Amino acid sequence: MTEFVLVPGLFTGSHVWRETAARLEGEGVRAHPVDLPGLRSGDGADLEADIARVVATIDAIDAAADGGVPEIVLVGHDYGVHPAVGAADRRPGRVARIVYVDTAPVGDGVPALATVPDQELRERLAAAGDADGVLPPPARDAWRRWGSTAGVSDAALDRLTALAAPQPLGTLLRPLRLSGAELPPTTGVLCAESGATLATLRMLLSFGDPMLKALARPEVTFFELPTGHWPMLSCAGRLAEVLLAAAAGGGQSLVDTADGSAAEDPATAGYLKPFLLDVTERPRERRGTLDLYVPEDAARTPRPAIVFVHGGPVPEGAEPTPRDWPTLIGYARYAADQGVVGVTLDHRLHAVTAYPTAAADIEAAVAEVRADPRVDADRIALWFLSGSGPLTAPWLGARPAWLRCLAASYPIMAPLPGWGVNDARFRPAEVVARGGTPPFVLVRVGREASAVAATVAEFLAAAEAGGAPVEVVDVPDAPHAFEGLDHTDSARDAVREAMRRVLRRLTARR
Template identity: 50%
Template sequence: MSVFILVSGPFTDGRVWDEVAARLRQSGADAHQVTLSTRPEAGVQTHVEDVVRLIDSLGRPDGDLADPVTPPRQVVLVGHDYAIHPVLGAADLRSERVARIVHLDAGMPQDGDAALALVPDPSVHELLRAQEDGPRPVPAPGPAEWQRWGSTEGLSAGQLELLSRLAAPQPPRTLTQPLRLTGAAAAVPLSGILCTAGGTTVELVEALVRTGPPQFRRLADPRVGFFELATGHWPMLSCPDELAGVLLRAAADEGRRLTVPEGGSPLLGPFLLDAPERPRVRDGRVDLHLPEPQGAPGPWPAVLFVHGGPVPSGHVPAPRDWPFYLGYARCTAGLGAVGAVVEHRLHGLTDYARAADDVAEALELLRADPRVDAGRVALWIFSGAGLLAADWIAAPPPWLRCLALTYPILAPLPGWGAVGPRFDPVGALRAGTPPPLVLTRAGLETPQIAATVEEFLSAAEETKAPVEVIDVPHGRHGFETHEPTDESREAVSRALRTVLAHLTRPS
């Protein structure tokens, strides 16, 4: 018999699980609904302790806590939204009691992460920053405000009223206190239940596993299974029957398994073009790959490559040492320009401002180098770092001759409210006068990312922005890391030639 512990997201309590819990019990399972502490001083550790106490109270099947023979019952911990933080914290402390952890439309927080990083409502970030006299509880949403926290698809007006009626203010330290994990629960099987109306699908997760930051590759573990529900962010209300059924299947170790190519991360495989090593100079966060001195004498034009992300802090090897970015930089040096790679600090969704500062600082360092022609610089941005393009689209300096974007994310994805309004390239394009743009588009891009690219191109057409699109019809996100094809090689070669042509064009 499965024993479920159901923990809901911010503002809500155990009552939102009433229908799901009833259906689980009708199926022969045991279900326990958690109401987390709402004391103003409560933090995420308080909520971890709430869940641990319930686990400890369950004891053994016969109810005898002191029975030395019968093992305690193992539980399936279900964390919805914010609640994945206390669920993971409790699993870390009671890993021997946990049969499975279920992420219900929830993120993947790591040790040291605060829940605020995954809060999609930017007004909450502003509210907590603005409280000079100490943090106060975050007010519960009204019926029309729940959509700021996730898709409300599938919820009736009455259910939204119910959510608000049952809601309580969220203690601020539950959002700002870092989660502490020792790794004790690393071997516990996981299930992910994705509510697709919010934009996250198994296909998107699989793309991240295949070509995204390294932390996602652990989702290809055979102990991890995925499910989709075609509904919004509160399936315990919008489709309780379907959710109960999926939870039972998760407890039975069902779910779609993801795979990754053999041989380690594809980002660490050989570059798809011949890219002979060039002299490399490291200056702080920036590596400069220099043209051969026997060619045209410097100062040379330069291209700064901005790696995708988020990438975990301290990842080894660092992105500027990945063959992927080394290949781009070395090919640029082979064409007679300095190829530079910046090691920026985009480690999470709340780090875009810091990463933007790193990129701006790298450009100034690059332009100040005597080997670089300070008036001929291009910026080349990849993947999840695409949002960093907004600053350079809105107010490009005269020395920025070109902005290249390769399979970029060009508007915050669903649930990325923590990024903030500054990092919106589509909005920047409508408000600014961008430099020449070179956009490499993957034909087999995930629908969520492709939608941001199409929105960007529509804005470019409206504003008559100078954009050249290089299509890779059969390419996926991160196509350079897959088996090279003539199509992908030609796309990269053409993008390199196009960017260099902008750098060498007369002013």
């Protein structure tokens, strides 16, 4: 017999698990939603008290066992995974599996402050160090800042707000302490509307992310739900099915595909596959963090330039670096074939918190490109890919006369809900809504993750409202980062059309 211990996250109690627990028990298994003491006792409560509560639940299950010892599965939602892991450590061998619901892995010495999604708030709480205070719960219209509320009904959101309680800061600021005992196998439940998908994790794994390397083992499994951060409220039945499957050892690993076969080697990830167009094998000029691909006659007549900005985050130390990816090289060589200088660069978007650093890197790179005597400094375009989409905002707002065009391919046009990045400087929709922005060419793919597609839709709606000049090139059947994955005529035509539109803006007289 399997019994589930359901540990709630920030501001919440056992009430959030009510429907999921009922579905589990309807399948003949017992479920134990936990009320953590921290939310009841307030100031001064800490993580150890919450761990002790989960341990007590495990002990009570054992004491009530009639016959065989039940198999226990601990399920933690955001903050709740910290007391769950702590309890598994305190009762080694008694927990069969830990299930992480829309939260990152945890480890020894790491405080649960990381589960607070708002970067600025995290930094403020860490600097204050007031472990005896409390964090007030969100107002009804502020829950989305703590995770995507996609799929949560108005009634469920009302109940979530009404029953929310202050979160004791001691539960967040005091680190998790583990003994070193072997922990049980784990399963992650990814919530796509938060921006977490298997495809995203596999892409980050191919970048060399060290955390994901540790998770890329057959015994670490994942499920993906098409919902937001609170699946126990938005799709309780489906979550119950996933928990039962997880308890049985189901799910996909990062090294397996949906049909159970081995996933392709990260070395053959899409961005490392050959570019979809045949381009001239011209050499690069490497200068610091820049690579330039220069047309043969640029020394006689300065040429416009297109600066291609890679996405991310790309972990520091990842090899090869983005400017050595065939996709970026392909775009730059294609630009040079069209008679303009193609530029790639490595910038420091190593984490979702690093947009300000990456923005400064790009600004410096553009200044260096414009200073090159072979470049027409009054005719520059910037072309952004994937996770660099938020970096378009500063350029949309600055509107320098020499910036003739911006472009973006399958962009993420706002920080995703799970990132906790609320810096208004990197929200392009807010800029285009005001109008007066440079021309913008956007390549939109049809097989996009829903959370990413929502940011594009928001941007396009804001552009229409502000009368901003945005042109869309659609690739209906293509996936994210399609240049190495989809070598169809329609994909090739889309890249050619996007380049044609950018070149038209670059070469137009004013």
